Amino acid sequence: MVGEILILTLLTTTSVQDCGLLDKILPGFEKKFQCQVRVVAVGSGAAFRLGKDGQGDILLVHEPEGEQNFIREGYGTKRYPVMSNEFILVGPKEKEFKEKSDLIKILREICDSRWKFVSRGDNSGTHRRELQLWKKAGVKPKNSCYLETGQGMIETLRVANEKGALALTDNATFFRHQNELQDLKVYYARGQELINQYSLIPVSPERFPKANHKLALKLVDYFLSSEVQNYIKTFGSEWGHQFFKPAVK
Amino acid sequence: MELQIKNLGKSFSQKEVLKNLHLEVGVGNLVLIVGRNGTGKTTLLRIINRLERPDTGEVLYRSEGQEKKFLCQKENRDLLFQRRMVLAPQTPIVFPGSVYQNAIYGVRIRRQKPEISVVQNLLERFDLIPAKNLPAQKASLGQKQKLSLVRALLIPCELYLLDEPDNNLDESGLKTLFDLLSYLKTRRKTILVTTSCLPRLAQLNYDHIYLLEDGKLTQGTKSG
Amino acid sequence: MNAYLEEIREVLLLSLGTCTVSLSLVFIFGLPLTLFLFLKKFSRKNLILALCQSLLFIPSVTLGLLLYFLLRRNGVLGSLELLYTPGALIIGQFLLIIPLFVALSYHLLRSLGTEYLEQVISLGANLFQLGFAVFRKCRPQILAAVIICGSRVLSETSMAMILGGNIKGQTRLFTTAIVLHTMRGEFEIAVLLGLVLFLISAGLGFLFILFQKDGTAD
Numbered sequence: 001m002v003g004e005i006l007i008l009t010l011l012t013t014t015s016v017q018d019c020g021l022l023d024k025i026l027p028g029f030e031k032k033f034q035c036q037v038r039v040v041a042v043g044s045g046a047a048f049r050l051g052k053d054g055q056g057d058i059l060l061v062h063e064p065e066g067e068q069n070f071i072r073e074g075y076g077t078k079r080y081p082v083m084s085n086e087f088i089l090v091g092p093k094e095k096e097f098k099e100k101s102d103l104i105k106i107l108r109e110i111c112d113s114r115w116k117f118v119s120r121g122d123n124s125g126t127h128r129r130e131l132q133l134w135k136k137a138g139v140k141p142k143n144s145c146y147l148e149t150g151q152g153m154i155e156t157l158r159v160a161n162e163k164g165a166l167a168l169t170d171n172a173t174f175f176r177h178q179n180e181l182q183d184l185k186v187y188y189a190r191g192q193e194l195i196n197q198y199s200l201i202p203v204s205p206e207r208f209p210k211a212n213h214k215l216a217l218k219l220v221d222y223f224l225s226s227e228v229q230n231y232i233k234t235f236g237s238e239w240g241h242q243f244f245k246p247a248v249k
Numbered sequence: 250m251e252l253q254i255k256n257l258g259k260s261f262s263q264k265e266v267l268k269n270l271h272l273e274v275g276v277g278n279l280v281l282i283v284g285r286n287g288t289g290k291t292t293l294l295r296i297i298n299r300l301e302r303p304d305t306g307e308v309l310y311r312s313e314g315q316e317k318k319f320l321c322q323k324e325n326r327d328l329l330f331q332r333r334m335v336l337a338p339q340t341p342i343v344f345p346g347s348v349y350q351n352a353i354y355g356v357r358i359r360r361q362k363p364e365i366s367v368v369q370n371l372l373e374r375f376d377l378i379p380a381k382n383l384p385a386q387k388a389s390l391g392q393k394q395k396l397s398l399v400r401a402l403l404i405p406c407e408l409y410l411l412d413e414p415d416n417n418l419d420e421s422g423l424k425t426l427f428d429l430l431s432y433l434k435t436r437r438k439t440i441l442v443t444t445s446c447l448p449r450l451a452q453l454n455y456d457h458i459y460l461l462e463d464g465k466l467t468q469g470t471k472s473g
Numbered sequence: 474m475n476a477y478l479e480e481i482r483e484v485l486l487l488s489l490g491t492c493t494v495s496l497s498l499v500f501i502f503g504l505p506l507t508l509f510l511f512l513k514k515f516s517r518k519n520l521i522l523a524l525c526q527s528l529l530f531i532p533s534v535t536l537g538l539l540l541y542f543l544l545r546r547n548g549v550l551g552s553l554e555l556l557y558t559p560g561a562l563i564i565g566q567f568l569l570i571i572p573l574f575v576a577l578s579y580h581l582l583r584s585l586g587t588e589y590l591e592q593v594i595s596l597g598a599n600l601f602q603l604g605f606a607v608f609r610k611c612r613p614q615i616l617a618a619v620i621i622c623g624s625r626v627l628s629e630t631s632m633a634m635i636l637g638g639n640i641k642g643q644t645r646l647f648t649t650a651i652v653l654h655t656m657r658g659e660f661e662i663a664v665l666l667g668l669v670l671f672l673i674s675a676g677l678g679f680l681f682i683l684f685q686k687d688g689t690a691d
Contacts, residue, residue: 045657148642149639162545162557162638295591342592344609355596358598406597
């Protein structure tokens with residue numbers, strides 16, 4: 001084992017990757033435990049699938065329903081909530097909604113007034129939440145108004161920016177890249193339905209004996225340490241926002 | 250169309266083909282230019298037809314009743330001008346399609362409807378009716394030569410340039426050609442014909458004859 | 474399975490649709506352009522021809538990048554709102570293959586010889602009529618050139634991603650869809666798309682060989 005570097009494969013979502021938090025937190029972990037964290041950022045759906053295929057050691061996702069299934073089916077051990085953030089609705093700078101406060105009414109207005117909406121369409125946590133919201137409102141935009149990029153958050157936001165369309169995004173990605181997204185502004189935030197909780201789930205060592213379970217648990221401890229949790233709280237201050245709420249006060 | 254050619258010079262790879270060439274052609278004139286092979290007859294016609302640019306000198310054109318003064322090649326750059334003249338080359342070029350389609354090609358390019366009776370007449374006089382609907386590329390060299398001439402002569406323009414039209418032309422074809430050129434003269438069309446074999450064209454009713462030698466034209470006298 | 478069929482149908486329509494439009498544009502404007510380059514006598518012609526040939530060696534992704542900056546909202550042509558639409562794809566495809574088509578047809582014109590062209594010019598044809606005459610004379614070779622360009626368009630990936638945004642049903646082509654689904658681990662649909670693309674390419678290759686044979690038989 002001398003000279004061999006330990007590798008921990010972290011399956012996560014593109015939103016987490018795009019907001020840049022991992023780039024700040026992981027180096028400390030790598031240094032502390034003399035290892036390398038290989039981050040594979042895909043949509044939540046893909047993260048679960050890769051996890052079920054045994055392609056990773058630990059998941060960092062934000063989709064409670066999928067997470068419960070993952071654990072129930074024996075692929076993962078336990079959910080460790082580490083932080084939460086919010087989804088926000090962003091859209092073209094020049095326009096306004098008529099309805100301002102009720103999210104369901106807003107969604108209906110979007111469909112009725114034929115606003116253009118760009119979806120990630122990639123089965124990610126963001127996408128699934130978006131679908132849940134449409135389901136709750138009982139409507140969905142018509143095909144011509146509904147664009148699916150199938151890609152990550154920042155790509156989707158770029159399309160929305162270019163086309164003057166609405167999109168559902170996590171606040172971190174949006175504010176971090178706001179310089180590029182000059183034609184978008186926040187339309188709606190702070191709804192209960194838009195809270196987004198991130199959890200770490202180590203894969204089951206019974207199911208996947210080759211997985212690096214010990215190191216995975218160490219990552220959980222690291223994320224939940226007061227040092228990292230404090231950092232999470234302050235992340236985003238350079239952009240004037242608090243992106244994440246730590247799980248541990 | 251009137252032509253004034255002044256001081257024309259053209260060289261190809263160090264060899265001077267045309268040198269200080271002068272020529273004046275009046276409206277409705279039929280001019281015959283005789284010269285041995287390689288003396289520059291083709292080059293002269295190509296320069297007049299704007300396919301080649303002279304090294305020195307210029308060609309001036311004046312259409313009857315259209316311009317007050319002569320215009321040089323630079324002033325005559327547009328397509329409409331190109332369409333006021335046509336060149337039938339030494340080696341006939343035929344296009345894919347039937348003999349008939351080839352014959353009317355020049356007319357159709359100008360987006361005009363060919364007068365069928367006129368076309369039929371010409372094809373008949375050149376003995377091309379039997380081959381009318383056959384692919385032109387399969388025609389004999391003599392037939393291709395006739396076809397090339399028919400195509401050029403069908404075009405309604407002011408200046409006809411025929412490069413050695415007597416090549417591969419049989420006696421009856423020659424006779425038909427002479428008749429046609431005479432007819433065109435009566436319509437005030439200007440025609441330049443070159444040849445390397447004067448005896449064959451002796452019966453041509455030309456207005457002026459020139460000898461092209463050493464890059465220059467010398468006027469000849471009409472005999473008989 | 475239905476979802477797969479729908480995706481394949483959308484991708485097929487878009488790929489073939491944009492390809493057809495850009496190929497048609499290249500065909501209509503490519504020949505006159507090549508003729509212009511071939512016939513026009515201008516100073517430093519060799520230099521200009523060399524520059525045109527060098528365009529062949531520019532990676533398509535660089536072209537995509539250039540167009541991206543031109544077509545985006547803040548770009549010079551931003552008001553046309555073309556980025557992430559099929560229009561941007563077509564523009565990119567057209568600019569991509571036009572150097573290729575010009576190079577192939579220039580070579581063809583060389584072998585055709587100037588006498589043929591000069592006779593057509595002498596008969597009074599304009600550039601487009603001249604192009605059509607060349608097409609009639611060298612139909613197999615020109616069609617073979619078009620097929621080569623078509624194959625190039627269909628295999629283009631990176632530029633299509635940059636300019637199209639890979640939007641489902643609007644700018645998602647075979648190549649970009651395959652990349653997307655593979656990266657997302659959706660291997661079944663990726664393989665299906667790959668198979669269909671392969672069949673289309675094989676078909677094009679077959680046509681190409683057919684035209685080549687026609688050409689040499691002349």
